[in-house]
């Protein structure tokens with residue numbers, strides 16, 4: 001019989017006071033079915049929504065509710081001491097705030113600051129709450145500390161409103177848990193050069209041409225490769241994203257600078273991951289001064305091509321594996337295949353850029369993976385960090401030639417296109 005993905009892993013499932021608390025019951029069942037040993041922590045508010053007895057029966061363990069309890073003198077230390085992962089699902093706005101501030105005035109807050117294992121949080125709340133600047137700031141703080149805060153889903157909410165705030169789908173939460181626990185260093189020995197973000201081409205001292213790339217996909221790729229043991233160098237255009245742990249970042253502004261930095265490091269790399277949305281054009285004669293309104297006489301802005309980085313690096317290519325990203329607005333498969341050939345890539349990740357679910361700026365993405373050899377793979381919508389692991393699995397299997405141990409586990413949400 002094949003080993004279950006979470007076999008023997010100790011997971012602490014923290015349930016907080018959201019209307020989505022009932023979904024944690026099904027989540028608990030799936031974790032247990034996947035082999036995990038789950039201890040449940042509930043806040044007093046959570047018990048207003050679901051009776052602790054439900055979790056107690058399904059986990060086969062007493063539910064921890066109070067810091068000062070009869071069961072153990074220090075329940076926060078007992079429950080975290082051999083935990084492989086803490087999963088907070090659903091996570092309320094209150095819980096995000098408490099955890100971001102490190103407030104330890106109840107069992108959940110104290111568990112959170114006592115924990116030394118990976119933490120995954122799956123928020124659920126009304127769209128107005130999710131959009132509140134305080135919630136956004138707490139989420140950012142938690143993510144900067146390496147905590148995986150999943151993006152809530154869009155859709156109908158308990159309030160009757162339509163928007164972002166639904167608890168992420170169960171399969172996405174389970175996928176995140178498995179990814180955080182997959183501690184394989186299966187990319188050890190690889191040297192990965194990642195380009196990310198937009199470029200900026202100056203018009204004058206204060207104006208520039210740029211694009212809507214946020215850099216999130218490239219940063220997710222860098223983070224995933226580093227966590228899996230690769231040495232990673234990230235050449236990044238202007239973004240506000242924090243540098244992932246164990247990644248060396250070089251910041252650039254223009255396409256020319258990006259080209260220079262990538263070229264200088266190219267011989268070091270074994271794998272090149274080009275996620276950057278490099279500008280194709282730049283003003284031919286940028287002014288070093290700010291051009292005053294009255295100085296412009298109606299002359300159109302003259303543009304010239306920026307360097308074709310992939311083409312230039314292709315000429316110097318020896319052992320390298322090339323992974324490219326394409327943003328397409330129509331006929332994703334046909335246009336992707338054309339680009340794969342033209343750019344001589346080993347793998348092309350094609351994403352759609354139209355509609356509200358566009359790849360640009362979003363936390364999630366759905367893509368088609370086009371390997372040079374083999375069948376295209378459609379990957380359904382996933383948080384970008386999880387998608388990054390799927391891409392690395394495919395690169396490893398299809399381009400490096402060593403099957404990824406992770407990819408031997410069945411993945412939901414993957415479909416091979418014939």
Ligand SMILES: Cc1cc2nc3c(=O)[nH]c(=O)nc-3n(C[C@H](O)[C@H](O)[C@H](O)COP(=O)(O)O)c2cc1C
Nearest residue numbers: 016017018019020043045046092093094095124125
């Ligand atoms: C019916 C009802 C539904 C609620 N749903 C949510 C929710 O989905 N997300 C949220 O952040 N807060 C929600 N709240 C508010 C929280 O329960 C409240 O902020 C509470 O203090 C959270 O405590 P906890 O984080 O310790 O569990 C809801 C409150 C009520 C009365």
